Amino acid sequence: MRWSFSAWTVLVFVFLYVPIAVLVAYSFNDSRLNIVWSGFTWKWYDQLWSNTPLMRALKNSLVIAGITTAASVVMGTASAWLLHRYRFRGAGILQTLIGVPMMMPEIIMGISLLVFFASISMKLGFTTVIIAHITFCFPFVMVAVQARLAGLDPALEEAALDLGATPLQAFRLVIVPCLRPAIVAGGLMAFTLSMDEVIVTYFTASPGSTTLPLRVFGMAKVGLNPMLNALSAVFIVATIAFVLFSDYLKKLSR
Amino acid sequence: MSGFDLPLFPGERRPGWVGWLLLAPLILWMAAFVVVPTAILAVYSFCQRDELGRVVFEFSFENYVRVLSPTYLWIFVRSIGYAALTTVICIVVGFPAAWCIARSSERWRSRLVVLLMIPFWTSFLIRTYAWIAILKGEGLLSGLLKYLGVISTPLEILYTPTAVVLGLVYAYLPFMILPIYSSAEKLDGALIEAAHDLGCGPLRVFSQVILPLVKPGLYAGVLMVFVPAIGMFAITDLMGGARVPMIGNVIQNQFFQARDWPFGAALGCVFTLLFVVAYALWQRRSQPIREVRT
Amino acid sequence: MKRLRLLVVTVLAAVFVSAASAAKKSKELNLFAWSEYFPQEVLDGFTEETGIKINYETYASSEEMLAKLIAGDGAYDLVQPSDYMAEVMIRNKMLRPLDLKQLPNRKNIEDQFLHMPHDPEGKFTVPFMIGTVGIVVNTDVVKEPVRGYKDLFQSKYKDRIVVVNDNREIVSWALVTLGLDQNDITPENLKKVRPLIAEWVKLIKVYDSDSPKTALLGGDVDLGVVWSGEAARLWEEDKKFAYILPEEGAHPFVDVMAIPAKAPHVDAAHLFLDYIMRAEVSKLISDEFPYMNPNAAARALLSEEQLANPASYPEGMDYMNVFRDIGRGAAAIDQLMTDLKSAQ
Numbered sequence: 001m002r003w004s005f006s007a008w009t010v011l012v013f014v015f016l017y018v019p020i021a022v023l024v025a026y027s028f029n030d031s032r033l034n035i036v037w038s039g040f041t042w043k044w045y046d047q048l049w050s051n052t053p054l055m056r057a058l059k060n061s062l063v064i065a066g067i068t069t070a071a072s073v074v075m076g077t078a079s080a081w082l083l084h085r086y087r088f089r090g091a092g093i094l095q096t097l098i099g100v101p102m103m104m105p106e107i108i109m110g111i112s113l114l115v116f117f118a119s120i121s122m123k124l125g126f127t128t129v130i131i132a133h134i135t136f137c138f139p140f141v142m143v144a145v146q147a148r149l150a151g152l153d154p155a156l157e158e159a160a161l162d163l164g165a166t167p168l169q170a171f172r173l174v175i176v177p178c179l180r181p182a183i184v185a186g187g188l189m190a191f192t193l194s195m196d197e198v199i200v201t202y203f204t205a206s207p208g209s210t211t212l213p214l215r216v217f218g219m220a221k222v223g224l225n226p227m228l229n230a231l232s233a234v235f236i237v238a239t240i241a242f243v244l245f246s247d248y249l250k251k252l253s254r
Numbered sequence: 255m256s257g258f259d260l261p262l263f264p265g266e267r268r269p270g271w272v273g274w275l276l277l278a279p280l281i282l283w284m285a286a287f288v289v290v291p292t293a294i295l296a297v298y299s300f301c302q303r304d305e306l307g308r309v310v311f312e313f314s315f316e317n318y319v320r321v322l323s324p325t326y327l328w329i330f331v332r333s334i335g336y337a338a339l340t341t342v343i344c345i346v347v348g349f350p351a352a353w354c355i356a357r358s359s360e361r362w363r364s365r366l367v368v369l370l371m372i373p374f375w376t377s378f379l380i381r382t383y384a385w386i387a388i389l390k391g392e393g394l395l396s397g398l399l400k401y402l403g404v405i406s407t408p409l410e411i412l413y414t415p416t417a418v419v420l421g422l423v424y425a426y427l428p429f430m431i432l433p434i435y436s437s438a439e440k441l442d443g444a445l446i447e448a449a450h451d452l453g454c455g456p457l458r459v460f461s462q463v464i465l466p467l468v469k470p471g472l473y474a475g476v477l478m479v480f481v482p483a484i485g486m487f488a489i490t491d492l493m494g495g496a497r498v499p500m501i502g503n504v505i506q507n508q509f510f511q512a513r514d515w516p517f518g519a520a521l522g523c524v525f526t527l528l529f530v531v532a533y534a535l536w537q538r539r540s541q542p543i544r545e546v547r548t
Numbered sequence: 549m550k551r552l553r554l555l556v557v558t559v560l561a562a563v564f565v566s567a568a569s570a571a572k573k574s575k576e577l578n579l580f581a582w583s584e585y586f587p588q589e590v591l592d593g594f595t596e597e598t599g600i601k602i603n604y605e606t607y608a609s610s611e612e613m614l615a616k617l618i619a620g621d622g623a624y625d626l627v628q629p630s631d632y633m634a635e636v637m638i639r640n641k642m643l644r645p646l647d648l649k650q651l652p653n654r655k656n657i658e659d660q661f662l663h664m665p666h667d668p669e670g671k672f673t674v675p676f677m678i679g680t681v682g683i684v685v686n687t688d689v690v691k692e693p694v695r696g697y698k699d700l701f702q703s704k705y706k707d708r709i710v711v712v713n714d715n716r717e718i719v720s721w722a723l724v725t726l727g728l729d730q731n732d733i734t735p736e737n738l739k740k741v742r743p744l745i746a747e748w749v750k751l752i753k754v755y756d757s758d759s760p761k762t763a764l765l766g767g768d769v770d771l772g773v774v775w776s777g778e779a780a781r782l783w784e785e786d787k788k789f790a791y792i793l794p795e796e797g798a799h800p801f802v803d804v805m806a807i808p809a810k811a812p813h814v815d816a817a818h819l820f821l822d823y824i825m826r827a828e829v830s831k832l833i834s835d836e837f838p839y840m841n842p843n844a845a846a847r848a849l850l851s852e853e854q855l856a857n858p859a860s861y862p863e864g865m866d867y868m869n870v871f872r873d874i875g876r877g878a879a880a881i882d883q884l885m886t887d888l889k890s891a892q
Binding site for chain 2: 714763767875887889
Binding site for chain 2: 016018079111148167181184192212220
């Protein structure tokens with residue numbers, strides 16, 4: 001039984017990585033159009049290093065996603081915990097309100113936020129984009145953490161308090177470690193959502209805060225430049241290398 | 255607050271001033287960035303439009319009446335159908351994988367979870383075009399199957415509903431796996447062993463022990479896949495050839511091609527309202543039975 | 549927890565650094581245009597000459613641009629609407645009149661393009677690139693002649709056709725097929741074209757405004773009605789893709805450059821407009837982007853092969869037959885197409 005589950009998981013990962021393998025392969029394709037194969041070349045990688053706007057867009061995306069993830073993790077965990085621990089009138093309403101951005105079509109959210117920012121004369125830029133991203137990312141963290149909280153033994157916190165911890169200490173040292181897998185899962189989802197978000201970003205960004213997905217979507221019209229494949233390939237390799245490296249560091253510190 | 259005695263769950267409290275201090279930023283954030291923008295849009299939905307599509311403040315229910323016409327209702331139903339199918343497939347495919355990751359060793363767990371998400375840090379369009387390269391008539395899959403002698407004419411998957419479902423499942427699978435994983439991770443192996451020791455077959459172990467404990471994660475996964483999938487249209491457009499409109503297309507069109515913001519706002523409000531109501535009802539139902547503290 | 553705090557601090561620091569560098573707003577130009585319409589060397593050349601930094605934000609359709617402008621964004625110096633969109637923007641006073649004294653290179657533009665229906669005196673806009681919408685045929689697969697929409701939309705080509713995902717375009721083709729005016733969007737006319745489009749919808753396999761060439765190159769379809777730029781690229785890739793202007797009637801579209809009324813950097817905007825109307829610069833744009841160039845001086849610099857591309861420089865085009873703004877008719881078209889597409 002065990003090994004059949006493992007085999008299934010391997011298949012799932014293969015499924016997830018098949019298009020990745022294809023896109024990396026096409027990053028070496030000599031044709032500008034991503035459809036037909038015409039020969040091996042490194043030229044897209046060369047072009048990539050010198051393409052400042054694309055690099056800038058990538059940097060913007062990473063910064064925005066980083067901040068969004070950090071804030072979403074904090075807000076999502078906090079709201080999940082507060083709603084779990086405290087009972088007050090309007091708790092149900094707050095819970096539902098937080099869920100709204102998950103359920104709203106992105107274009108509705110994008111336009112309504114833009115109209116709102118315009119009406120309070122707030123200039124578009126990094127701040128507005130980050131606010132928008134946080135608003136629809138943190139509910140995902142909250143839902144993930146809540147799912148884990150549902151099975152949490154209430155005796156844990158009580159025991160910590162009985163042993164002399166302040167509520168804050170109990171939270172930090174007992175609850176958070178228990179919630180860690182959910183927090184990590186939520187954080188990963190928030191980062192992914194933020195990195196790939198287009199419509200809401202389109203309406204809340206300024207020319208100086210263009211993100212990578214916005215750039216890419218704009219390029220779709222002219223045919224996606226294989227430079228983007230090269231970029232994705234580099235990104236994937238860098239991330240996997242980072243994961244392996246931090247693994248290695250952990251092993252060393254044992 | 256004081257006169258109203260809500261029964262408390264063990265471990266629950268009324269918020270003291272610290273509690274309210276912590277809740278305040280959350281409430282303010284929601285008020286500013288969710289309530290107000292939504293209210294603006296709700297107001298728009300009752301308006302008329304000018305030639306640019308901008309709102310003109312003459313109020314009527316016209317837009318809402320139009321939303322309830324057969325064309326749009328049918329489109330809603332179709333979108334829900336695709337999303338439901340996607341969710342079911344994600345559960346079937348994702349559950350075993352989530353379980354496997356949750357039960358694996360600590361080292362592997364964190365690696366696998368990150369590896370799960372990495373493909374989605376590439377651009378959505380690039381990934382989708384990669385799928386197109388694989389699925390198209392003269393594509394990689396077709397070529398492979400022809401080489402193996404399985405088929406003789408080009409495969410016709412791309413631009414059909416099959417391709418759309420494939421694309422949707424691909425996009426949402428991690429969002430089903432991760433919540434199930436985080437719920438299953440804390441499942442004590444001892445419980446399963448105990449069930450085995452008591453003579454339960456694998457099916458009973460699953461339905462009586464595993465499923466109830468993993469249910470919150472499962473529900474979370476459904477929430478994070480089903481609802482967003484209904485509004486998703488980019489995949490239908492790219493992999494389905496945009497032949498059949500989804501509700502997401504229709505709403506988007508109102509703000510762009512059709513220049514009818516009020517109608518778009520009405521569609522959006524009805525859409526959101528539907529799920530908010532369903533979500534609120536489901537929240538109410540899944541509240542555990544209260545035991546009053548003595 | 550400590551690691552999280554460190555992460556938050558680092559990330560915030562990064563934000564402040566980038567925000568600070570963006571705050572040096574002295575000489576800047578906010579360009580809001582179609583993607584890839586401006587090759588990097590054109591933009592870099594401008595910055596080198598004038599020292600003005602260009603912030604280039606892109607959109608994938610005129611409608612998207614309009615939506616953002618309407619919802620409240622006044623930060624752009626230059627926008628790139630299509631002809632009918634410029635018409636309605638001028639009428640609603642969203643564009644600023646150009647200071648023609650700052651645009652000496654305007655004389656390079658062929659005269660007829662400075663007097664188009666959307667802006668008869670050329671006071672608000674400068675034409676950028678011109679395209680057409682026409683029929684592309686993969687002549688390796690399709691041997692019979694295809695001269696127009698009637699030849700194209702036949703049941704023998706069922707599921708082998710791609711069209712642009714533009715509801716207005718599709719309706720206009722049906723209108724001209726029935727001999728009606730493409731700009732005459734009335735309830736009666738829409739009723740007349742409805743059965744014809746219903747037939748067409750059954751034959752179309754793919755709707756794609758962004759990259760219809762994908763389906764053609766992939767071999768999933770053999771014919772299509774696409775933008776001329778797409779057809780030009782297909783022809784550059786493989787000469788088997790022929791481009792035909794439909795005999796029932798074809799229309800050009802003009803993408804223009806204009807300055808929004810609330811633009812913050814008006815002088816920089818004029819400098820840039822004049823710069824791109826230089827023959828050499830305009831040629832660079834044409835090299836990247838095979839649409840038709842209204843700049844006669846630039847055309848003189850193009851190669852034989854570029855001028856021979858039938859999709860870029862088609863014969864027999866009436867350049868005044870453009871789309872006009874149809875105002876509220878857009879919603880009626882959307883309703884019609886949604887109904888018909890959904891009925892499958």
